[in-house]
Amino acid sequence: MEKSKVYFTDLRALPGTSLPQKLQKLIKKAGIGEIDFEKKMVAIKIHFGEPGNLSFLRPNYAKAVADVIKELGGRPFLTDCNTLYVGRRKDALEHLSAAYENGFNILSTGCHILIGDGLKGTDEVYVSVEGAEMVKEAKIGKAIMDADVFISLSHFKGHELTGFGGCLKNIGMGCGSRAGKMEQHNSGKPSVHTESCVGCQVCSKNCAQGAISFPEKKALIDHNLCVGCGRCLGVCNFDAIYNENASAVKELNMKMAEYSKAVVNGRDSFHINLVMDVSPYCDCHPENDVPILPDIGMFASFDPVALDQACADACNAQSPMPGSLLDEHLHDHSLCDHHDHFTNTTPESEWQTCLAHAQKIGLGSREYELIQI
Incomplete structure (x- = not known):
């Protein structure tokens, strides 16, 4: 079986060449022009960042991608779906306000913003997933499924449950x-x-x-109210919260892979990961810690599985950033070294099962050829 092609460029920008220009060159070399964009509506899935967090992708990168799509005849829009947790992106009005506050608008990006699952997160389409083991019908934001072409533009960083948030996290969740x-x-x-x-x-x-109360001044989680989003696990600074179900992360990863397939199956899609500002936690947090790894570069591929695998491999080949959460954990003598930067950052997390299941259900391949631009 032929290996999937993943294209890469570093973040050196010599005088006369900007990073947005390098991104445009990368995606063109990776073959985005092979897609027929003429007069088609194109969803660019991006994370607008929770206000207070400064590690999300700048709007300049979204504009670079949108401009290439328009050049190829497409009609792009930026999109994301509403969140489960309390924050500034829990409904479309708050979500749009957060996006504007973080610099995303039609002038800065060259295209409109649509919240994929509507005003209150209930505007959805039920999508069957061929080969799925966990999900009968994925519930996907309607505007995203209505688009003719799907592009993911992801900030590759750590995550408190899934190890890292990359292409499949950006798409599936x-x-x-x-x-x-x-x-x-x-x-x-x-x-x-x-x-x-x-x-x-x-x-x-x-x-x-509203699932957490404090009888006797200690947290108590009501499992009848809890939806298992893991937000509390990520924000606890005292490691007091843990996941009771040891298989839960694996099951989450498998479902996320199946949701990703529901989004891209049967239509043209293309995927971009930017490995920079590799914060230990998701951009859903209203803050960002010191990056756990140095900036690496920009990656692009038609294969979302190969793309995430290539980025994970590139990250694990780097040395941890001094003073970061990862560095702190590696100097803790009680740490069981997993020889994986993401699991060492958050030992409760795990990412391998997502890519393994994604490959199993035919979403892509973990075998790749890295082509440097």
Whole structure:
């Protein structure tokens, strides 16, 4: 079987060449022009960033991609779906305000912004997934499925449950409606090590379901209300919250792969990962920590599985950034070294099963040829 082609360019920008220009050259060399864009509506899936977080992709990169699509005759729009958790992107009005605050608008990006699952996260399409084991029908934002062509533009960084957030995370979780996100997350419900809980209540402030109370000044999670989104796990600074279901991350990863296939199956798609500002946690956080790894570069491919694998391999070939959360963990003598930067950053996380399942259901291949531009 022929290896998938993944194209790469570093982040050196000598005088006379900007990074957006390098991105445009990359995606053209990677073959984006092979897609028939003429008069077609093109969804560019991007994360607009939670206000307070400064590691999300700048609008300049979105404009670079949108301009190439327009040059090829397409009609691009930027899109994302609403979130499960409390924050600034929980409905379309808040979501658009957050996007504008972070610099995304028609002037800065050259295209419109549409929230994929509508005003309240309920505008969805049910999509059957061929070969799926976990999901009967994926619940995807309607505007995303209505598009003729799908492009993912992802910030590759760490994630507190899935190890890293890259192409498949951006597609599978990002394109799920609110019900779709709940379906992907509901395999595991977190619980509390009460001896580690200090009663700071940060977890409850980040719980959109009101599932966390504090009897006797210790957190208690009501599993009848909890949807398993893992937000509380990510914001706890005292490692007091853990996932009770050991298989939950694997099941989440498998569902995320199946949701990704639902989005791209049967239509033209193309995928871009930018490995820079590799923060330990998702851009859904209203803050970002020191990057765990140095900036690496920009990657593009028609194969989303090969793309994420190439980025993970490139990251694991780097040395940790001094003073980062990863560096801190590696200097902890109690750490069990997993020889993987993402798992060492967040030991509860795991990413291999997502790519393995994605390959199994025919979404792509983990075998790739890296072509440097």
